[in-house]
């Protein structure tokens with residue numbers, strides 16, 4: 663269609679039809695994401711979260727993904743908000759803001775009832791983003807603002823979060839104490855110093871080797887590049903077959919026992935501190951809530967030997983257990 667041939671009225675009319683259709687398709691996408699989430703399909707495909715699946719598999723931006731997933735949760739909780747979105751009275755951004763607000767309220771220990779949520783959601787209709795922000799702030803001014811992490815370049819992120827006045831004063835005091843060794847340290851430099859020190863301490867206390875990092879331009883079988891300027895540090899190769907294997911031999915088969923620390927460290931080091939779940943060559947990249955999984959479950963006679971142990975994120979560990987033992991069996995373990 664040559665748009666130049668349309669009258670202005672026709673052009674406006676066509677545009678409004680497209681906007682309505684776009685909202686309808688987005689609502690349909692959210693419906694599909696709900697089903698994918700309920701089936702845990704993203705876990706099967708090797709993603710640790712629905713967020714990771716949508717950004718990497720479907721190619722949506724982080725912001726677009728966050729808005730759709732938060733809106734999905736809101737629509738599950740308050741189905742009437744889907745209609746409000748489709749008819750244009752509730753924007754996707756405001757739906758996501760409402761859900762983040764309800765989550766923060768719940769975290770604070772005094773969750774809203776469904777009726778209260780419905781009333782707040784109704785109040786957010788036909789409001790701009792800024793008006794919605796003001797309304798939600800007025801309802802709970804004590805709540806911390808949602809944290810944001812925006813990608814500025816492949817190696818730089820912009821973080822945005824609020825802190826208490828008390829923490830701000832502590833930072834000022836720390837800057838004073840570090841003023842000789844780190845004059846005029848910025849907040850980012852302070853954070854780098856504190857995080858690196860804490861990480862080093864924790865890794866030492868847990869006996870873990872530093873994580874291997876890979877260059878962007880190298881083939882790495884799914885490894886995530888964390889710092890393209892840092893050369894690889896090979897780890898977890900030398901003592902694979904002596905220290906831990908010796909410890910494993912004395913561990914009983916089919917019985918849950920506390921694994922020796924050396925063995926846990928070896929599993930961690932072999933996996934480079936990342937979830938080892940794989941599906942069709944795609945490895946989960948999660949470093950969050952990692953657990954040791956028995957590939958052949960103890961309940962089915964599996965052993966505690968190193969060859970039967972894998973590092974998995976909590977979600978993939980649970981997913982593997984449900985696949986092997988069945989949902990009903992796992993539910994009874996968790997009661």
Ligand SMILES: [Zn+2]
Nearest residue numbers: 937946975978
């Ligand atoms: Zn995982």
